Amino acid sequence: MRMEDLTWPEFDRIKGKVKAVILPVGSVEAHGRHLPLGTDVFAPLELARRVEEKVKEKGSEVLVLPPVWYGHSFVLNTYPGTINVRPESLRMYVGDILSELAAEGFERIVLLNGHGGNIYPLIEAAEDVAELYPDLEVFLINWWMDFREEILSVCSSQGHAGEDETSVVLAIREDLVKMAEARGRRVKKKVRIIRKDIGRELFPDGVNDDPSGATAEKGEAILETVSIRIAEIILGGE
Numbered sequence: 001m002r003m004e005d006l007t008w009p010e011f012d013r014i015k016g017k018v019k020a021v022i023l024p025v026g027s028v029e030a031h032g033r034h035l036p037l038g039t040d041v042f043a044p045l046e047l048a049r050r051v052e053e054k055v056k057e058k059g060s061e062v063l064v065l066p067p068v069w070y071g072h073s074f075v076l077n078t079y080p081g082t083i084n085v086r087p088e089s090l091r092m093y094v095g096d097i098l099s100e101l102a103a104e105g106f107e108r109i110v111l112l113n114g115h116g117g118n119i120y121p122l123i124e125a126a127e128d129v130a131e132l133y134p135d136l137e138v139f140l141i142n143w144w145m146d147f148r149e150e151i152l153s154v155c156s157s158q159g160h161a162g163e164d165e166t167s168v169v170l171a172i173r174e175d176l177v178k179m180a181e182a183r184g185r186r187v188k189k190k191v192r193i194i195r196k197d198i199g200r201e202l203f204p205d206g207v208n209d210d211p212s213g214a215t216a217e218k219g220e221a222i223l224e225t226v227s228i229r230i231a232e233i234i235l236g237g238e
């Protein structure tokens with residue numbers, strides 16, 4: 001069930017019956033020369049769709065909310081097409097959405113995040129709202145980190161626009177992936193360096209992994225495994 005498809009009376013009827021609401025959060029950001037700018041939203045949206053199916057198979061329901069497209073992306077902002085939102089703007093914006101959801105009566109909200117730069121603002125937004133609603137639980141899921149073990153049982157490596165992410169987009173929107181342009185390598189610094197153009201060094205061409213081994217089959221396996229695990233977590237409440 002997608003919230004944007006419902007009328008308000010339909011929404012009003014189902015809101016007390018769902019196990020959780022899922023808010024996909026991503027970024028509009030450079031992902032190499034081979035992946036679309038919307039990659040970080042495509043992945044959590046597809047995971048949410050699959051989680052909804054898995055939860056339904058168990059006789060429960062979740063409601064998938066319209067996604068938050070724009071995120072905080074300082075490092076990749078050196079590439080055209082990255083739309084960087086300040087962390088405090090994201091914190092306030094997501095905080096307002098969470099407050100509204102809590103006021104509607106939802107007690108379990110899943111922030112299904114697709115982008116690393118969003119993590120701190122999302123934690124802060126959730127903490128702000130949790131202070132006001134003691135019955136509220138916010139699950140912050142950073143899918144590529146929380147399920148790293150599962151992902152690395154499918155892929156030989158992972159990273160920004162790397163083998164795992166490229167595989168996932170191949171499984172979702174193969175038509176948007178330019179595999180002939182898929183190349184990159186892992187670059188690592190000993191300490192975090194903050195400099196306006198550091199992304200050109202850390203993410204050459206907007207990549208930080210070797211994506212050349214990506215396949216749609218691997219992406220399918222990742223999406224299935226991760227969505228099964230998220231459905232279990234939502235149903236188990238852990």
Ligand SMILES: [Zn+2]
Nearest residue numbers: 039040161165
């Ligand atoms: Zn990404």
